[in-house]
Amino acid sequence: MTFNGNHLLGLEGMSRDEIEYLLDSADSFREISEREIKKVPTLRGKTVVGLFFESSTRTRTSFEIAAKRLSADFVSISGSTSSVSKGETLLDTARNVAAMRPDCLVMRHPRSGAPHFLARHVGCPVVNAGDGSHEHPTQALLDLLTIRGVRGRIAGLEVAIVGDVLHSRVTRSNVHALRTMGARVRLVGPPTLLPSALAEWGDIHHDLASGVRGVDVVMMLRLQRERQGANFLPTLDEYSRYFCLTREMLELAKPNAIVLHPGPINRGVEISSEVADGQASMILEQVANGVAVRMAILYLLAGRGRASVEQRQAV
Numbered sequence: 001m002t003f004n005g006n007h008l009l010g011l012e013g014m015s016r017d018e019i020e021y022l023l024d025s026a027d028s029f030r031e032i033s034e035r036e037i038k039k040v041p042t043l044r045g046k047t048v049v050g051l052f053f054e055s056s057t058r059t060r061t062s063f064e065i066a067a068k069r070l071s072a073d074f075v076s077i078s079g080s081t082s083s084v085s086k087g088e089t090l091l092d093t094a095r096n097v098a099a100m101r102p103d104c105l106v107m108r109h110p111r112s113g114a115p116h117f118l119a120r121h122v123g124c125p126v127v128n129a130g131d132g133s134h135e136h137p138t139q140a141l142l143d144l145l146t147i148r149g150v151r152g153r154i155a156g157l158e159v160a161i162v163g164d165v166l167h168s169r170v171t172r173s174n175v176h177a178l179r180t181m182g183a184r185v186r187l188v189g190p191p192t193l194l195p196s197a198l199a200e201w202g203d204i205h206h207d208l209a210s211g212v213r214g215v216d217v218v219m220m221l222r223l224q225r226e227r228q229g230a231n232f233l234p235t236l237d238e239y240s241r242y243f244c245l246t247r248e249m250l251e252l253a254k255p256n257a258i259v260l261h262p263g264p265i266n267r268g269v270e271i272s273s274e275v276a277d278g279q280a281s282m283i284l285e286q287v288a289n290g291v292a293v294r295m296a297i298l299y300l301l302a303g304r305g306r307a308s309v310e311q312r313q314a315v
């Protein structure tokens with residue numbers, strides 16, 4: 001389930017040192033994207049295959065750009081255009097893709113645990129790019145990289161995660177990583193999307209004002225309507241009346257608080273345009289950091305890079 005050097009399936013169970021190592025690695029790759037020629041030969045001759053069985057804009061593009069900036073070939077298969085739509089099982093798809101000898105597989109799937117299944121049946125590293133409502137490790141790593149980049153640390157910060165906590169793989173990965181790194185987590189949302197069973201993850205608030213009061217970071221979530229059955233919400237209007245992050249609500253957080261959102265954002269539903277486009281918003285920094293995080297992960301897995309972070313500063 002954790003980064004053990006062979007796969008990146010989730011952040012649950014990962015140690016502080018391991019997370020810090022991944023963040024430091026990502027930091028060392030950030031600068032490549034600022035160059036005029038954004039390409040290094042690190043993964044030349046390697047093949048990364050993306051298996052995207054669920055829609056994705058940012059994550060897929062980010063992995064592709066990351067692979068290409070490292071000179072790897074990137075091939076992407078999507079659920080709707082692959083033989084899955086002809087009835088092929090996941091195991092058969094996996095075996096066939098593995099027979100083409102990729103150096104790394106990146107998988108997004110609507111079922112929790114699908115990348116773990118894949119990892120057991122292919123002989124190459126697997127990266128979880130989001131499995132159902134379970135984990136989304138590279139998203140949480142880029143969130144932490146963004147927080148650390150702006151605040152200089154993660155330990156001791158208070159982070160409010162707001163919205164559809166129940167269905168959120170982004171939350172699960174973040175809760176594990178933030179708490180391991182010493183942050184305090186508050187979970188904020190309506191009772192149907194934030195059951196009290198999740199109290200072991202952090203302080204529960206069913207009221208947005210009390211949830212964001214005094215926090216350092218507000219992490220907003222999209223409503224996962226594709227994963228919600230009926231009756232989770234009365235109406236979108238009512239949800240946004242109580243849980244949309246507006247400027248007035250954000251003013252209750254610390255004066256220098258920052259706002260994160262994994263995207264795609266629904267303006268006016270979970271976040272107002274004023275906040276999404278405002279000074280506190282780190283949404284586009286998150287996207288930029290996503291490329292660095294994925295470069296680091298592909299380097300460590302596909303490149304089997306075992307060099308120290310210091311050595312890699314010189315890439």
Ligand code: NCD
Pocket residue numbers: 058059130136139169170221222223262263264
């Ligand atoms: C998230 C995802 O797909 O889990 N988005 C992303 O990867 N950037 C969050 C979401 O879809 O709401």
